[in-house]
Amino acid sequence: MAAKFRVTPYAINDVKPGMEVGRMVLTQDDKVILSDGTLLSESMIEGLKFWKINTVFIKEQIFTEEPEIDFSIPETALQKKFYADYDNTVNILKDSFSNTRFFKEVPLVTLRELANNSIEPLINSNGVINHIHMVRRQDDYTFHHSVNVAVICGVLGKWLGYSGTELKELILAGLLHDVGKTQIPLEILNKPGKLKPEEMEIMRLHTTRGYQLVRDASNIPSGVLYGILQHHERADGTGYPLGVTSDQIHKYAKIIAIADIYDAMTSDRVYHRKATPFAVVEMIVEEMFNKLDPEIGSVFLNNVRDYFVGNIVELSDGRQAEVIYLGQFMASRPIVVTEDREYIDLERNKDLSIVSLVRA
Ligand SMILES: [Fe+2]
Numbered sequence: 001m002a003a004k005f006r007v008t009p010y011a012i013n014d015v016k017p018g019m020e021v022g023r024m025v026l027t028q029d030d031k032v033i034l035s036d037g038t039l040l041s042e043s044m045i046e047g048l049k050f051w052k053i054n055t056v057f058i059k060e061q062i063f064t065e066e067p068e069i070d071f072s073i074p075e076t077a078l079q080k081k082f083y084a085d086y087d088n089t090v091n092i093l094k095d096s097f098s099n100t101r102f103f104k105e106v107p108l109v110t111l112r113e114l115a116n117n118s119i120e121p122l123i124n125s126n127g128v129i130n131h132i133h134m135v136r137r138q139d140d141y142t143f144h145h146s147v148n149v150a151v152i153c154g155v156l157g158k159w160l161g162y163s164g165t166e167l168k169e170l171i172l173a174g175l176l177h178d179v180g181k182t183q184i185p186l187e188i189l190n191k192p193g194k195l196k197p198e199e200m201e202i203m204r205l206h207t208t209r210g211y212q213l214v215r216d217a218s219n220i221p222s223g224v225l226y227g228i229l230q231h232h233e234r235a236d237g238t239g240y241p242l243g244v245t246s247d248q249i250h251k252y253a254k255i256i257a258i259a260d261i262y263d264a265m266t267s268d269r270v271y272h273r274k275a276t277p278f279a280v281v282e283m284i285v286e287e288m289f290n291k292l293d294p295e296i297g298s299v300f301l302n303n304v305r306d307y308f309v310g311n312i313v314e315l316s317d318g319r320q321a322e323v324i325y326l327g328q329f330m331a332s333r334p335i336v337v338t339e340d341r342e343y344i345d346l347e348r349n350k351d352l353s354i355v356s357l358v359r360a
Helices: 042-050 077-103 108-123 128-134 141-159 164-176 179-183 197-204 206-215 222-230 251-266 277-288 294-308
Strands: 004-011 032-034 055-062 312-315 320-325 335-338 343-345 354-359
Touching: 004 343, 032 042, 077 108, 077 128, 077 141, 077 179, 108 141, 108 164, 128 141, 128 294, 141 164, 141 251, 141 294, 164 222, 164 251, 179 206, 197 206, 206 222, 222 251, 251 277, 251 294, 277 294, 277 354, 312 335
Parallel strands: none
Antiparallel strands: 004 055, 312 320, 312 354, 320 335, 335 343
């Protein structure tokens, strides 16, 4: 059987003398420490530790034909339960929002119960962010989006240290953030393709209409009202409806803004193909410093990255690959292993890119 080589990332503590470097080792500021082909000695390994190099690519000879990696994994019982609970939640929300469109009154008791008893348990499911990527539907977008934003708000709220009443309020604010869309004509709300400027103006009214719908209800926390009214405001004053700046935007609205962007951009819509979570995270990084809240943004990014390891993606050459490592900054170009067992650092190999998420 013909000998083959492969290049595999090793944690520095697993690197042994005699191993061959498979890919040039660089410092953080791109100085070459070792070139590929170098046979490692004890002192070289000590040197790598001194430079705080955590991962080294090692070239290994393999003698057996290994079968291709099978990325198809059946759904687990936990995933099935998540999808069933999620669908149930979406259906209740759909009924509530349909009633709101007709009666112009938000059934707050039902929605509060939904936030506390249905959405909070979803947030505590293992792998919740990944499950959300797998339950995307093209129809009923507003209802799915509202549930997803509520779930992401809850997860992000927990990462930010929220608990108790504050976490419940944040989840309710996420669930209700687009309730004003029930007052937007369906032909604009469901229009395939881009909205005309005058239609966009009407669509933007969903923030104030939502606020007006909920404002007079008893026991509605002010944070929930601000979340609805201000979730399209941006820190630099470029948002709507009022164009206020960062210090005037409520923290719930800032959290919803990030959850909203993440969910909207990773969803397939009639008029745009969904972006991969990797690409969306990078867009959030770009917007984080002037439009979004940098503190909330960085907590989101630092935690959401953990969910990406193990995702199965499709590469631009058509192969499927598993994400095995994410670099410090560039989430859209992780290290992947393909189904034919090639390890590719997409940060170094710019000819290839991730085109879609196959399985989260
Ligand atoms: Fe909105």
